[in-house]
Amino acid sequence: MLIKKPTYHDDILPSEITPRDLYRRRREFLKQAAALGLAGTMLPQSVRAQTAAPVIEQGKLAKLAGRASPLSAKDKLTPHKDVVTYNNYYEFGTDKHQPAQYAHRLRSRPWSVAIEGEVKNKGPIDIEDLLKLAPMEERIYRMRCVEGWSMVIPWVGYSFAELVKRVQPTARAKYVAFTTALQPDTMIGLRLPVLEWPYVEGLRMDEAMHPLTLLCFGLYGEVLPGQNGAPVRLVVPWKYGFKSIKSIDKITFMESMPKTSWNVSAAHEYGFYSNVNPAVDHPRWSQATERRIGEDGFFTPKRKTLMFNGYAEQVAGLYKGMDLKKFY
Ligand SMILES: Nc1nc2c(c(=O)[nH]1)N[C@H]1C(S)=C(S)[C@@H](COP(=O)(O)O)O[C@H]1N2
Ligand SMILES: [Mo]
8 A cells, every 4th residue: 555654754752743743744654545535443533445465474473371360251152263363552553453464574583571650669670571570471361443343362471470570569559561572674654654663552540450450472372463463462351442552662660650551642542541431432432232252153143241341240349439420
């Protein structure tokens, strides 16, 4: 696809780009995207398009075993083929099949994760050390995208809390921000100012410490392929998919609520909490039902979306007394 370069210059340092510049670039892009008919369901209406046929060249991935976890869901698994070819990873394009086409280019070694902010043990952790930090578990989780589809995926990883225990946040840490790596030479989507790059997500400290919050390195018994967020990502099963940030290279403990990429790009559509809540519609579509990928025949009825994606028993306590329509 040929995309006319937006009207900004490559020689401007990211630090020199003001929010106003971003806003202008984004508007410029949206105009061009509308003209070109680009995909991207989560993006504003003007940015929709046809899906290209997937080209999948899957190399053999290394095995990554994990002991079965009692936190696993009992649902039928989504076929592996769908898990690795139907993705949202906008850094590799806003079309569902583009990440599978392009993300094999992602360099996942060498890799380290910077630990910063309100924390005693600051500094980079090498990916090989991160892999050995706690025993690997296989966790079968339901995932639900804000776009209205869901999957059931056997992830491999360990609770994010294991890492938190070792790096020791200070008493001032109330939130955690996660940042995706920036690889301009491999991430073709970075040319499109659809989101504020790098992709940033955040959790409240108690959400981050919940045992269900998974620091994830693999799926289906193999290391994560690029399109699913190699070499390390987050999986937060009771929140919409976009909170499950991919290819993390920085974790920052913070006293105040971090800005998140989706909230910056469309505050009225994507709040900080983003808990799966069938009673709160997306401004442009309902969240009451979902289509489970892999079981969608012509006559297959949609599933009813469950509060907290079916994890209410485990997580509802985190939000006691909060108005979840206000804190969406
Ligand atoms: N860095 C980054 N992380 C991301 C995204 C993205 O575009 N960039 N998309 C999110 C969205 S919207 C979803 S639904 C999930 C999809 O994860 P999967 O492709 O592994 O199923 O990743 C999330 N994490
Ligand atoms: Mo999503």
